[in-house]
Amino acid sequence: MRRPRFGKLGLRSVALTxxxxxxxxxxxxxxxxxFEHGFAPAWNALTQPDTIHAFELTLLITAIAVPVNTVxxxxxxxxxxxxxxxxxxxxxxxxxxxxxLSPVVVGLSMxxxxxxxxxxxxxxxxxxxxxxxxLPAMVVATIFVSLPFVAREVVPTLREIGDEQEQAARTLGxxxxxxxxxxxxxxxRWAVIYGVILTTARCLGEYGAVAVVSGxxxxxxxxxxxxxxxxxxxxxxxxxYAISIVLALxxxxxxxxxxxxxxxEGAA
Amino acid sequence: MSILVHHVSKRFGDFAALDDVSLExxxxxxxxxxxxxxxGKSTLLRIVAGLEWPDAGEIVLSGRDATALAPQKRExxxxxxxxxxxxxxxxxxxVAFGLRVRRRPKAEIRERVDELLGLVxxxxxxxxxxxQLSGGQRQRKALARALAPEPQVLLLDEPFGALDARVxxxxxxxxxxxxxxxxxxxxxxxxxxxxxMEISDQIAVLNHGRLEQVGPPRQLxxxxxxxxxxxxxxxxxxxxxxxxxxxxxxxxxxxxxxAVEAMIVRASVLGRDTKVELHDRDGAEVVxxxxxxxxxxxxxxxxxxxxxxxxxxxxxxx
Numbered sequence: 001m002r003r004p005r006f007g008k009l010g011l012r013s014v015a016l017t018x019x020x021x022x023x024x025x026x027x028x029x030x031x032x033x034x035f036e037h038g039f040a041p042a043w044n045a046l047t048q049p050d051t052i053h054a055f056e057l058t059l060l061i062t063a064i065a066v067p068v069n070t071v072x073x074x075x076x077x078x079x080x081x082x083x084x085x086x087x088x089x090x091x092x093x094x095x096x097x098x099x100x101l102s103p104v105v106v107g108l109s110m111x112x113x114x115x116x117x118x119x120x121x122x123x124x125x126x127x128x129x130x131x132x133x134x135l136p137a138m139v140v141a142t143i144f145v146s147l148p149f150v151a152r153e154v155v156p157t158l159r160e161i162g163d164e165q166e167q168a169a170r171t172l173g174x175x176x177x178x179x180x181x182x183x184x185x186x187x188x189r190w191a192v193i194y195g196v197i198l199t200t201a202r203c204l205g206e207y208g209a210v211a212v213v214s215g216x217x218x219x220x221x222x223x224x225x226x227x228x229x230x231x232x233x234x235x236x237x238x239x240x241y242a243i244s245i246v247l248a249l250x251x252x253x254x255x256x257x258x259x260x261x262x263x264x265e266g267a268a
Numbered sequence: 269m270s271i272l273v274h275h276v277s278k279r280f281g282d283f284a285a286l287d288d289v290s291l292e293x294x295x296x297x298x299x300x301x302x303x304x305x306x307x308g309k310s311t312l313l314r315i316v317a318g319l320e321w322p323d324a325g326e327i328v329l330s331g332r333d334a335t336a337l338a339p340q341k342r343e344x345x346x347x348x349x350x351x352x353x354x355x356x357x358x359x360x361x362x363v364a365f366g367l368r369v370r371r372r373p374k375a376e377i378r379e380r381v382d383e384l385l386g387l388v389x390x391x392x393x394x395x396x397x398x399x400q401l402s403g404g405q406r407q408r409k410a411l412a413r414a415l416a417p418e419p420q421v422l423l424l425d426e427p428f429g430a431l432d433a434r435v436x437x438x439x440x441x442x443x444x445x446x447x448x449x450x451x452x453x454x455x456x457x458x459x460x461x462x463x464x465m466e467i468s469d470q471i472a473v474l475n476h477g478r479l480e481q482v483g484p485p486r487q488l489x490x491x492x493x494x495x496x497x498x499x500x501x502x503x504x505x506x507x508x509x510x511x512x513x514x515x516x517x518x519x520x521x522x523x524x525x526x527a528v529e530a531m532i533v534r535a536s537v538l539g540r541d542t543k544v545e546l547h548d549r550d551g552a553e554v555v556x557x558x559x560x561x562x563x564x565x566x567x568x569x570x571x572x573x574x575x576x577x578x579x580x581x582x583x584x585x586x
Contacts, residue, residue, distance in 0.1 A: 164352035167319050168410075170339040171346035172366035173417055182369070186356045 027248060034241040045231070045239035046246065050219045054227035055246070061135075061210075061223065062203040065142045069199050073150025074192065078184075080151070081158040098147050106144050107212025110137060114213075133215030138223070141209035146202040150195030157191040158184075193261055201254045204247065269295040269330050269420045269453045271316060276325030278311055278477075285311040286322070287477040293455055293470065295330075298447045300464035301457045303474035304500070309457045312474070313423050316455065317346050330420055342421075345414030345452075349426040351406040353398035359385070359409050360394040366417035384412040387446070404435040411443075415450065424456035428463070440467055461501050465489070473497050495584040505554045510581040514557040519544065519566060520575040527575035530554060532568055544568065546576065 034042050045051065080092050098106070114131050115121045124131040131137050165187065169179040185192075207225040214221040222230065224247055231239035271293040278286040286308045293299045301309040314320040316327055318339035326335045334342050354362050363384055367377045385391050388408040398406055407427060414422060427443070428436040444467040447454055458464050464471050465485040473480040473488065473496070481493040485501075492498035495511060504511045508528050520527055530546040533553075542563040544556045556576065558566075568574070 161355075164348050164350065165354055167339070168346065168348060168352040168354070168413075169365065169369075171317055171319070171342075171344055172369065172413065173340045174365075174369045175338075175340055178369050182365075183354060 030241055030244050030248065033237070034245050037238070041238040042242040042245070045236070045242040048239070050222065051227055051239065051243060053219050054222050054224045054243070057135075057138075057222065058204060058224040061139055061142050061206075062200060064139050065146055065203045066196060066199050068143055069147055070150050070192065070196055072147065073152075073195055073199075074154055074188075076151040077154035077158055077188075080155055082163060095148050095151050098145050103141075103145050103206065103208030103210075104212060107141060107209040110141060110209070110213050132213055133217065133221060135221070137213040138210050138221065141213050142203050142206050145206055145209050146199045149198040149202060150192060153191040153195035153198070154188050157188045161187045190261065194258065197254055197258050197261075201251060204250055204254075271421060271453060271455065272326075272328035273312065273316065274326040274328060276312070276315060276322045276327070278308075278315060278320065278322050284477045286315070289325075289474070289477070289479045291472055291479060291482060293453060295453055296451050297469045298444070298454045298467060299456075299470040299472065300468035301455060301474060302459070302461060302464040302471050302501070304459055306476075307474040308477040309459075309474045310425050313425050313455060313457050316421070317344050317423050318342050319346070343417070343419050345417070345419035345422045347407070347410050347414050347422070347424040347427050349429045351398070351403075351410045351430075353406055353410065355398055358395050358397055359390060359401070362398065362409060363412045363416050365413060370417060380416060384416055387415075387449075388412040402435075403431050404439055407431065407439060408442075411446075415452070419452065422450075422452045422454040424454070426457050426459070429458075436463075443467060465501070471501070473500065475500070492582065498582060498584070503555065505556075506552065507548070507554060507576060507578055507581070510578060510583055512578040512581050514543070514555045515541075516578055516580040517554070517556040518577045518579050519556055519558065519562075519568070520577060521566060523575050524577065527577040530574055530576050532570055532572045532574060534570065535563070535568060537563075546574070548576075 076091070076095055080088065080095075111132070112118050113120055114124065114137060116125065121131070129136070165183050166179050169183045170176075174182065205225060206223075207229075210223055211226060211229075214223070214226065216222055216226050216230065218230070224243055228240050228243045228247070231237075231243065271291075273289060273291040276286055276289050277284070289308070289312060291312075301312060303309045311320060315322050316329075318334070318337060318341075322335065326333060328334065329342060329344075339346075354365065357365070360381055363381045364377050367380060372380075381394070382391075385394055388411055390405060390408055390412065393401065393405065393409075398409065401409060407430075411424075411427075424443075428439050431439065440463055443456075447467075456468075469484060470482060471485055471488055472482045475496050481488060481497045483491075488497055488501045492501065498504050498511050503514050505514060505517065506512075507517070508526070518527075523529070528548055530548045532544060532546055534545045536543050536545075537560070540560055542558050542560055544558060544563070546554045546556065548554055554576065566574075
């Protein structure tokens with residue numbers, strides 16, 4: 001057996017130290033702080049009605065945003081890869097916009113659009129629909145910030161598989177819907193699943209844009225992430241840590257799901 | 269089951285892929301579309317299949333205008349150069365695809381797939397995935413898949429292009445035998461004139477998007493309609509401004525009439541024939557094909573000066 005050279009070992013230590021300092025350390029401290037005084041304070045914090053509502057709201061928004069962005073992401077990827085039309089480059093660039101734009105800017109721009117004096121604000125007011133400081137705005141903001149992930153995962157896979165299989169299916173008598181369901185979708189399924197997982201993670205963790213448009217009304221428009229900050233600001237550290245832990249566990253669950261899927265991707 | 273291509277044109281931007289091409293393929297025949305790359309042969313095949321739309325002209329399949337018909341309604345089988353295997357399906361599922369989208373009864377599908385796997389000699393490979401097959405097996409699988417829904421027309425786009433030489437020759441012969449059994453009107457695209465000559469009843473030669481000539485292999489070789497066909501289908505020399513087949517060149521040891529002087533560079537015995545390479549006075553290369561008897565009778569040697577005279581020659585209007 002060859003002993004690893006120092007360079008290799010050094011590089012490995014740098015990577016691991018970095019991860020430990022930036023990721024694992026803070027997470028470990030949060031864990032420790034949460035359960036410092038046993039499970040009871042954490043449990044009490046988590047079972048407060050407002051906290052439960054915050055989690056329910058986060059899950060509800062995620063449950064709406066993920067399917068919407070999955071469908072949009074697949075359609076968008078198909079259009080980007082399979083169609084030729086003027087302005088395609090622009091569409092391609094716009095899909096990435098939420099990655100580049102700060103969520104706070106997204107929130108503010110929604111204020112300008114949907115606020116009382118905004119372009120669409122008047123319409124909502126006329127129809128007696130509460131948009132800002134309510135579920136609709138929070139959903140739209142979350143959809144916006146989590147929009148690119150499915151499309152970004154599916155585009156390279158679609159490019160790689162090419163369109164010959166689809167053409168073959170057509171000559172064999174399959175219509176466009178049949179071709180999509182039996183050929184295209186199974187070929188991109190891992191990319192879609194991967195994209196869905198990333199989208200879910202992004203939705204669960206969304207803070208900035210939702211913070212601006214929600215109005216942060218306790219028990220009404222407060223999501224889990226907003227609740228963490230609120231508890232922290234009120235010096236209810238046990239509550240803040242406990243909610244953080246649940247959010248972190250959700251993230252870890254998502255990561256585990258992703259790792260579980262990855263090897264299958266290679267075999268398919 | 270006949271195919272009629274009527275004044276078809278197709279442009280890709282500034283590039284004229286097909287320029288007013290008309291062609292008829294008889295029912296039950298095996299036809300080749302032959303031409304160099306960029307000649308428009310694949311485009312023509314794809315237009316017949318409905319995978320591309322012509323800018324002008326019509327496609328008539330079995331007497332029915334199919335120009336505006338979607339590919340799935342044309343009843344054509346298509347075989348792609350790179351197999352286009354459904355990678356997430358087993359060989360059986362691949363072959364069954366065309367029957368399943370037609371919602372045929374399960375028992376019928378099973379029977380038909382078994383029959384086809386036997387026909388393409390892939391019995392026992394049904395549960396494998398395409399990635400577990402060799403190139404030749406994948407292409408046979410693709411053929412079985414295309415034949416499963418009993419298409420009116422079978423179209424093959426450079427079907428052997430991605431295979432190595434030995435498998436290629438095997439499959440070529442095998443396709444001919446298959447065609448004798450199945451009798452489906454078949455058109456295949458190739459840039460290999462030998463492949464086209466060997467297995468087709470009819471060859472259509474394309475060049476720069478135009479149809480140069482259509483005919484049985486022998487006619488193309490013996491009576492080429494243009495300089496392009498003469499040089500692309502079989503070998504040809506330019507002797508005294510005229511095109512001559514290597515075996516139509518006579519070698520003389522004495523000057524005679526309009527015979528042209530040339531020097532022997534190399535002679536190689538190819539079984540029954542002998543290939544003699546010469547340089548004419550301008551240094552241009554000329555190849556003559558002699559029978560063994562004639563070669564030995566002439567007692568040729570390298571560096572010898574001889575006189576060459578075409579027995580048969582062709583001049584094409586520019």
